[in-house]
Amino acid sequence: MNMMTELETNTRFVDQFGRNKCKLRISVTDRCNFKCVYCMPEHPEWMKKHDLLSFEELYQFCDFMVRHGIEFIRITGGEPLLRQGVVHFVAQLQQLKKLGLKRISMTTNAHYLKQYAQALKQAGLDDLNISLDSLDVQQFKQLTQKDLSPVLEGIQAAQAVGLPIKINSVLMKGMNEDQILPLARWSVQQKIILRFIEFMPLDGDRKWSSEHVVSEQQILEILNTEFAVTSQDASSVRSSSEPARQYFIDGHPIGIISTITNSFCGTCDRVRLTAQGEFYNCLFAPQGLNLKTEIKALNASEPLSELSLHAALSHYIWNKESGFHAIQQRLKNQPSRKISMHMIGG
Template sequence: MKHEKDDTTLLPILKDQYGRIKRKLRISVTDRCNFKCIYCMPEHPEWIKKQDLLSFEALLVFCQYMVKQGIENIRITGGEPLMRQGVVHFIRDLQSLRALGLKRISMTTNAHYLAKYAEQLKQAGLDDLNISLDSLDANQFKQLTKKELAPVLNGIEAAKKSGLPFKINCVLMKGQNDDQILPMVKWAKQHDIPLRFIEFMPLDGDQHWSNQAVVSEAEILEQLKPHYDIQPIQQHHEPARQYQLDGQYCIGIISTITHSFCGECDRIRLTAQGELYNCLFAQQGLNIKPYLFDVVRQLGQEKVIDFQQLDLQIKPYIWNKAKGYHAIQHQQARKISMHMLGG
């Protein structure tokens, strides 16, 4: 089936060739992380030099452009975003974009530094958090992350105390932490914390992923069936398929491998050094750093910022987004991993 490629730069919205409109932007502000999760971080990471990171000024200009194109939700990711100085001020600066149509500002974090920053994030205007927690067993957690569990649990308590809404994300891997399914559900249900399990995806730093390591959605549900009455909830535009347990508590399962949600995907991603990715699994990003620099140079010189060159690059790239994971899964693996894209 052929798709028209004419006039993509004239679109007032960000739309791909399959009709999917982009409403969500994920921005990695750093590739650095104090954790070493095996599904994300390579054994020997080569960090981006700090002078090569996009400045918060450039990121704010980019966000302004994207919101004007219909982006409604911005998520700050990493690496670990709280490792970059100035991120709280950046969230505060993003508040100015609400007048242009921005509806939600979120962050994904490992919660290690959250005890220090939760209240500051709340005061800066952050709407909610996703917190990565892959095990409640302290020894297992240290094997998975090379860090202690206690600071993370303290960070979760700080988020609750500050009133910041949050979800827990748990990536499951066979033989690593698949024994945590029931303990995680019991803990999250007891504390009334939203929980999402995520299938292990081929985005690990050293490219050791195999399908045999995936704990599928069906396997997760099978472990829970003896303990709960499970009823599916109709899925809308969110990637997680929702299930109600005993009629009173919901969990989500993001099953990219066994039940891809690509047909409804409304997300795009920017790395900390200025590469735009139209898909989490895209083989090639679009380097927009030079165009952002041109726009930033206009600040203070022009009353109206000219986004034309940025527009000419971004819209055709987004238009040519692939159909989804299963359409590109057999292509040659790319070098960029989860710690640079932020999930």
């Protein structure tokens, strides 16, 4: 068996804890028109446009990853709809479905979704995750420095063209936990799946504290004041590797992503690539892998480029930590990299 044949039969990437990687998140830009406090630093330093990987390079990387076990690709940012050409990129990724890709998703703040919903549907996008942290106009403006109405119009446009939607709401104590019930009522009325997310230490200015976390238990207690809350199974465990623990409120499905109080790291099957080619085996990884050179070589079809990339990724992914809390413990008294959600995607 020659080296290339051996590489092609060795499909999936796996870490030292036996977790196969089948989900890839691709950030196509770090830029965003919102300034959500849990994500964006007060004074962001944007990546230079000429440092970003081209869509051709991103596609070649996706092609490589699908041939090695990736089944789900999510396009993230920043705000992905800010990057010109992203709709064509979605359409281009359809070619990978014959190689084993199952779903192409996108995470967006929905501000520009009204003008892109139809095109995204026609390009073959399978579903959308939309960030919506408040239904209160004034509070939304405080959280994002943008108006709420374009977001609601974008959600309506996506529904109108038949794009499946999930709403993600990050809760922060003292800021928007009063939105738990309004968002829950709205999700029931709109027949949209809502997922509450515990505030994670991914804010650009590193002001996160555990005191700001609205825990899963607190969310459930508040929901119970108005709804009949039941788990979707006996122990409210997550479905396979899904990050959200699943519940019903008056029979309507709802999820809670509780990374801080009830981590889902044990079944994590995700890896991430930033817009300038930095690869992360974990959202909280203390160190990434700069793949720009390997990806550019891949795009140029240089000899042995696939072997080089496979070797680099296999080693790095294998050494993935057991999870968020293990990383926090190991780096307890050490300076860690500044992790900002706007650069690595959700």
